[in-house]
Amino acid sequence: MNTWIERQRGLLDTTVANLRRRKARNLGLFMAYVLLVFLLASVVLFGDGMRREARLLLEVAPELVVQRLTAGRHDLMPAQWLERIAGLRGVAAVEGRLWGYHHDAAVGANLTLQVPKEAAPAAGRVHLGATLARLRGLAPGDVLSLRDHAGQPHAFVVEALLDSRSELVSADLVLLCEADFRAFFGIGAGLYTDAALRVVNPLETRTVAEKVLARLPATRVISREEMRRTYDAVFNWRQGLPLMVLSVLLAAFALLAWDKASGLSAEERREIGILKALGWDSGDVLAMKLWEGALLSVLAFLLGYTLAWLHVYYAGAPLFEPVLKGWSVLYPRFALAPEVDISRIVSLALLTVLPYVAATLVPVWRAATLDPDEVMRE
Amino acid sequence: MLCIPNSPLAPLAGEGSFESRCRDLHGKVIFQPAALALLLASSLNALGLAAAGLFALRMLRHWNPDVGSEAQIALERRTHLVSTLVVLSLLLSLPMLALFTHTADAMAPFFAGAMCAVGSLKANAWGLPALAVMLAGFFLAAAWLVLHRLDTRGWDQPLLLAKYRLLLLLAPLALAQAALLWLYFGGLKAEVITSCCGSLFGPAATGALAELSALPETIARPLFFLTLALTLAAGTVFLVRGRLGRAFGMLAGLHFLVALAAIVAFIAPHIYEQPHHHCPFCLLQAEHGYAGWLLYPLLFLGTAAGVGAGLAAGVRAASLQAEAPRLAAALARIAVVALAAFGAAVTFYLWRSNLVM
Numbered sequence: 001m002n003t004w005i006e007r008q009r010g011l012l013d014t015t016v017a018n019l020r021r022r023k024a025r026n027l028g029l030f031m032a033y034v035l036l037v038f039l040l041a042s043v044v045l046f047g048d049g050m051r052r053e054a055r056l057l058l059e060v061a062p063e064l065v066v067q068r069l070t071a072g073r074h075d076l077m078p079a080q081w082l083e084r085i086a087g088l089r090g091v092a093a094v095e096g097r098l099w100g101y102h103h104d105a106a107v108g109a110n111l112t113l114q115v116p117k118e119a120a121p122a123a124g125r126v127h128l129g130a131t132l133a134r135l136r137g138l139a140p141g142d143v144l145s146l147r148d149h150a151g152q153p154h155a156f157v158v159e160a161l162l163d164s165r166s167e168l169v170s171a172d173l174v175l176l177c178e179a180d181f182r183a184f185f186g187i188g189a190g191l192y193t194d195a196a197l198r199v200v201n202p203l204e205t206r207t208v209a210e211k212v213l214a215r216l217p218a219t220r221v222i223s224r225e226e227m228r229r230t231y232d233a234v235f236n237w238r239q240g241l242p243l244m245v246l247s248v249l250l251a252a253f254a255l256l257a258w259d260k261a262s263g264l265s266a267e268e269r270r271e272i273g274i275l276k277a278l279g280w281d282s283g284d285v286l287a288m289k290l291w292e293g294a295l296l297s298v299l300a301f302l303l304g305y306t307l308a309w310l311h312v313y314y315a316g317a318p319l320f321e322p323v324l325k326g327w328s329v330l331y332p333r334f335a336l337a338p339e340v341d342i343s344r345i346v347s348l349a350l351l352t353v354l355p356y357v358a359a360t361l362v363p364v365w366r367a368a369t370l371d372p373d374e375v376m377r378e
Numbered sequence: 379m380l381c382i383p384n385s386p387l388a389p390l391a392g393e394g395s396f397e398s399r400c401r402d403l404h405g406k407v408i409f410q411p412a413a414l415a416l417l418l419a420s421s422l423n424a425l426g427l428a429a430a431g432l433f434a435l436r437m438l439r440h441w442n443p444d445v446g447s448e449a450q451i452a453l454e455r456r457t458h459l460v461s462t463l464v465v466l467s468l469l470l471s472l473p474m475l476a477l478f479t480h481t482a483d484a485m486a487p488f489f490a491g492a493m494c495a496v497g498s499l500k501a502n503a504w505g506l507p508a509l510a511v512m513l514a515g516f517f518l519a520a521a522w523l524v525l526h527r528l529d530t531r532g533w534d535q536p537l538l539l540a541k542y543r544l545l546l547l548l549a550p551l552a553l554a555q556a557a558l559l560w561l562y563f564g565g566l567k568a569e570v571i572t573s574c575c576g577s578l579f580g581p582a583a584t585g586a587l588a589e590l591s592a593l594p595e596t597i598a599r600p601l602f603f604l605t606l607a608l609t610l611a612a613g614t615v616f617l618v619r620g621r622l623g624r625a626f627g628m629l630a631g632l633h634f635l636v637a638l639a640a641i642v643a644f645i646a647p648h649i650y651e652q653p654h655h656h657c658p659f660c661l662l663q664a665e666h667g668y669a670g671w672l673l674y675p676l677l678f679l680g681t682a683a684g685v686g687a688g689l690a691a692g693v694r695a696a697s698l699q700a701e702a703p704r705l706a707a708a709l710a711r712i713a714v715v716a717l718a719a720f721g722a723a724v725t726f727y728l729w730r731s732n733l734v735m
Contacts, residue, residue, distance in 0.1 A: 044411045225487075225490075228487065229487065229488055232487070232488065233488075236409045236410055237409055239410075240409025240414070241409075243409070243411065243414060244409075282455070283458060283530070286462060290462070343477055343480045344411065344412075346412075346473050346476070346477050347411045347412045347414075347415035347416075347477060348411065349473075350415035350418065350470075350473070350474075350477070351411070351414060351415045354418060354419055354422055354470075355418070355422075357466065358425075361426075361459070361463070361466075362459070365458060365459040365462065368458065369455040369458060
């Protein structure tokens with residue numbers, strides 16, 4: 001065992017010396033390698049961060065949401081329906097929710113208007129999301145003017161700004177009281193946007209959903225689990241798309257590595273010839289060359305991953321933000337919580353290092369099995 | 379499955395035609411970075427080993443060390459490439475195995491009914507076979523490397539043909555592994571209702587795995603410790619006296635099977651402290667202190683090294699008279715240490731458990 005370690009150490013020493021001597025030659029490849037790892041790792045880290053945020057948000061979401069459907073489209077729900085749901089065994093509480101979208105021409109974005117469950121603002125007053133307030137240049141005490149469903153202007157006094165910690169959901173949010181909401185959208189009393197259910201036993205959520213559907217067939221029931229799965233799928237897909245695009249880059253990089261590894265300079269060929277004449281066998285040269293690739297890979301991977309980490313968690317991932325988050329106009333500013341996930345590191349290492357190894361293996365073997373006699377005669 | 383239409387959370391996923399966009403998403407588990415990494419790794423592995431397998435066929439037909447022809451020298455040169463390929467494949471197989479089980483575990487929330495890796499692996503027909511093939515591939519590659527190492531030490535390469543015959547087994551296995559992984563990840567549908575580990579290892583289940591979990595502890599426990607003790611004893615005798623090498627290898631293999639059965643039958647329930655929870659995959663989860671990530675690597679390492687030691691001890695070639703026992707002893711040392719650590723870890727978990735079965 002010790003002799004094996006000694007031999008590998010010797011090979012490693014030679015390799016480091018070789019790499020140092022041919023710094024310029026390896027630098028281009030190294031930079032490309034770092035860039036590749038950086039891009040891939042950025043996409044993966046950013047997607048993971050978003051997924052985690054979404055999961056945290058959904059933890060406070062209601063277990064079940066029931067929406068009325070008319071001709072397959074979402075419709076307002078009458079209050080009597082809420083009572084019929086509340087009568088079901090297993091339902092702890094039902095709450096009619098009021099929320100809607102409003103296109104604000106001034107910002108050119110959709111606002112979400114919502115009546116909060118508790119601590120609603122007084123009539124004529126609103127609470128604003130921080131991003132929206134920033135864009136419209138509003139501070140508490142200012143007036144927010146919006147056109148209602150009939151085209152009439154409504155003026156709301158900004159009472160407070162929403163906590164920026166929850167900016168992911170509150171970016172475009174306008175909180176107002178029930179009377180204002182109904183007047184603004186022209187929704188009569190006794191109608192709700194949808195219903196949120198709390199279930200007594202979370203394990204029974206599925207059964208309760210089935211009961212709701214049996215009692216009110218013209219509804220759609222959405223469970224929190226389903227939402228979570230959907231968001232996971234959305235982010236997986238959004239993460240996968242850039243990864244697919246980057247895989248072209250991966251192929252290009254593999255080609256570059258293959259080209260570099262197969263085009264041995266005359267100096268390198270002579271060197272291998274001399275080593276073999278000195279008594280190295282093909283296995284030794286092969287091991288040395290593999291060490292060279294391993295060192296390059298480890299360094300490039302560490303550097304690329306670190307850069308990606310800084311890019312995503314400290315710089316806000318400016319390169320991939322629009323693709324991964326979506327193309328909304330009102331996008332929240334928020335910092336993702338840093339996290340290290342070993343399985344992600346293994347995945348990334350497999351995705352970046354393997355193509356390199358695969359591309360260089362055959363050229364490296366060719367170089368290692370060169371005939372010393374033939375090389376020195378050149 | 380339903381999508382979320384215009385929910386207050388919709389801004390999260392971007393605005394606009396969210397409904398239309400998410401209609402096709404549910405099946406796209408394949409886009410996970412881990413899945414992509416596994417597919418890439420297994421495909422490259424299959425490609426490499428398939429080429430090696432084809433070479434093995436040529437090698438078995440044309441190899442003739444007595445001739446110094448061009449063709450013979452070309453064959454000799456190529457053996458370097460092939461052995462490097464198998465080394466890389468072995469190096470790859472452990473992280474792949476870990477990543478695969480971890481991914482299956484992490485994917486469980488995707489599938490209705492799944493609570494750990496079993497649910498994800500059973501989400502279609504290819505998950506469990508893929509895992510089994512990966513395991514087999516790992517042990518075969520380890521065995522191949524033992525033969526290879528010995529073979530390169532003997533001046534007449536006495537194990538060459540045996541080595542390349544074994545490669546003919548390894549190559550189709552790598553192909554099968556890649557095919558199974560593609561089928562598995564490609565066929566994953568999130569709307570599938572899969573089963574929890576309780577239905578595979580539970581009292582109501584049928585089949586070989588259920589039989590294992592029904593194995594009473596009064597039989598399984600003495601059997602496990604007896605096999606472990608015999609294996610360790612044989613290993614020690616081999617290390618001290620240089621005898622019983624082949625018996626040690628066989629015992630290490632037998633111990634592997636018994637240990638897997640024991641984990642299902644009584645070790646896992648003791649760790650969970652639940653008499654009816656037999657799942658060997660839930661051990662990998664955080665709430666059980668990642669016990670699986672301690673037990674399985676030790677067991678795999680010990681088994682691979684032990685079987686390898688048995689193989690090396692069984693080699694009778696004249697040119698390897700000194701080298702074969704030396705390698706066998708080195709491997710046996712690793713195996714004995716790993717298996718003893720495995721036994722100690724199991725004993726610790728049993729001792730700590732409050733479960734009385």
